[in-house]
Amino acid sequence: MRGLPRFVETLLSGGRPRPFPADDADAEALRVAIDLRAARPGSDAPHEEFITALHRRLARDLAEPTPSTTPARRRLVLGTAVGALAGAVAGVFTGRATSNDPPTANSGELTPDLGIWHPVVAAADLPEGAVHGFTASGIDGFVTRTNGRLRAVSGVCTHQGCRLTPHPEKGLRCPCHGAHFAPDGTVLYHRLKAPIPALPRLALRQRNGTIEVYIPQA
Amino acid sequence: MRRWNPVRRKPPEPAAPPPDARAPLHLVQADTYANWEAIYLHNVDRIYRLMFSKVGNRPDAEDLTAEVFLTALRPLRVSASVGEVRAYLLATARTVLAAHWKRTLGREITVIDLDQMAIGDEPPEETSNSQGRVEQLLAALPERYRRVLELRFLNSCTIRQTAAELGTTIGNVKVIQHRALRLAAELARDDPSLQG
Numbered sequence: 001m002r003g004l005p006r007f008v009e010t011l012l013s014g015g016r017p018r019p020f021p022a023d024d025a026d027a028e029a030l031r032v033a034i035d036l037r038a039a040r041p042g043s044d045a046p047h048e049e050f051i052t053a054l055h056r057r058l059a060r061d062l063a064e065p066t067p068s069t070t071p072a073r074r075r076l077v078l079g080t081a082v083g084a085l086a087g088a089v090a091g092v093f094t095g096r097a098t099s100n101d102p103p104t105a106n107s108g109e110l111t112p113d114l115g116i117w118h119p120v121v122a123a124a125d126l127p128e129g130a131v132h133g134f135t136a137s138g139i140d141g142f143v144t145r146t147n148g149r150l151r152a153v154s155g156v157c158t159h160q161g162c163r164l165t166p167h168p169e170k171g172l173r174c175p176c177h178g179a180h181f182a183p184d185g186t187v188l189y190h191r192l193k194a195p196i197p198a199l200p201r202l203a204l205r206q207r208n209g210t211i212e213v214y215i216p217q218a
Numbered sequence: 219m220r221r222w223n224p225v226r227r228k229p230p231e232p233a234a235p236p237p238d239a240r241a242p243l244h245l246v247q248a249d250t251y252a253n254w255e256a257i258y259l260h261n262v263d264r265i266y267r268l269m270f271s272k273v274g275n276r277p278d279a280e281d282l283t284a285e286v287f288l289t290a291l292r293p294l295r296v297s298a299s300v301g302e303v304r305a306y307l308l309a310t311a312r313t314v315l316a317a318h319w320k321r322t323l324g325r326e327i328t329v330i331d332l333d334q335m336a337i338g339d340e341p342p343e344e345t346s347n348s349q350g351r352v353e354q355l356l357a358a359l360p361e362r363y364r365r366v367l368e369l370r371f372l373n374s375c376t377i378r379q380t381a382a383e384l385g386t387t388i389g390n391v392k393v394i395q396h397r398a399l400r401l402a403a404e405l406a407r408d409d410p411s412l413q414g
Contacts (some may be wrong), residue, residue: 016277028403034274036371
């Protein structure tokens with residue numbers, strides 16, 4: 001069952017109908033279906049819980065001052081709009097770059113205050129051309145070494161968020177719609193209607209023979 | 219899920235709107251609201267019912283209602299009159315609904331017609347209008363088509379229950395329901411008074 005009939009059945013069972021490509025005739029039939037459904041006796045009253053919950057949400061929303069427009073804040077917001085993971089990472093870094101923290105260079109070691117360096121794999125276990133997947137604090141990613149250079153990228157397809165799998169020839173492959181990404185995150189191949197962005201990069205470092213990836217904290 | 223209660227089959231004549239416990243408490247002096255909460259409590263029921271009549275399902279109606287208030291309340295002056303507030307909320311609701319259809323189906327299925335909405339404070343006239351329209355539309359259909367739509371849409375019967383009621387197969391109910399909707403849509407197109 002698909003298209004109009006599925007939409008109508010969802011309406012009848014009280015769920016949220018899923019979009020489908022509707023033509024003129026479908027639109028007219030839908031109009032009738034919505035009218036009929038809305039005429040079901042007693043079904044158009046809002047739930048008490050909904051009214052209370054929205055009341056609370058509005059109170060919270062209105063209590064907040066109007067969003068401040070300081071540069072740091074604005075850049076943070078822009079960063080988060082880029083995409084869940086990319087946003088989280090970018091947000092963290094711009095936030096750090098623009099914050100007025102006292103300089104920590106003197107203490108000899110930089111310690112991130114908004115995330116952690118997560119050890120992923122021993123550098124010796126990652127030969128040239130290798131791809132190593134990892135999961136840390138809810139972030140999926142891959143560490144790779146190409147032409148001697150280490151990189152870490154997100155392991156989640158930028159199309160619909162499926163988990164990528166490494167493939168010997170095709171790089172990082174999305175099982176859902178078949179997109180391929182290079183180990184540095186660029187899109188190698190897709191057959192989607194609209195272009196998809198490259199995989200967000202993750203910051204990484206090598207320390208005491210271990211490769212560590214920077215995981216921003218939620 | 220709400221079960222069909224035979225007593226409710228014919229909705230009571232529009233005479234008395236159900237007493238609303240919330241609204242009167244916060245009613246208003248000199249035609250303005252005391253604060254944003256009064257605006258919210260006095261209008262949330264109406265906006266929700268309006269949205270429900272336009273999308274026909276609870277999850278979407280709740281989301282769109284929330285969107286209306288989240289959008290409208292901040293810029294709203296509390297000193298605005300009850301009528302102004304209501305007009306502003308309705309205008310917001312119209313925009314929100316249009317965006318919803320654009321986002322989901324890519325075409326406007328239903329619209330909020332601001333001219334049709336009475337500005338008065340009477341309980342939603344829209345509802346009783348659409349009740350009448352639905353009855354008219356159903357009456358114009360062949361008997362079997364009408365029965366299937368009544369059972370499924372108004373009386374919350376499942377396909378199986380409808381098939382049992384009409385002494386036919388599940389497949390047949392599906393077919394009739396589909397054809398009945400298409401036919402009703404054609405009737406509504408030819409007779410503008412039946413349109414939503």
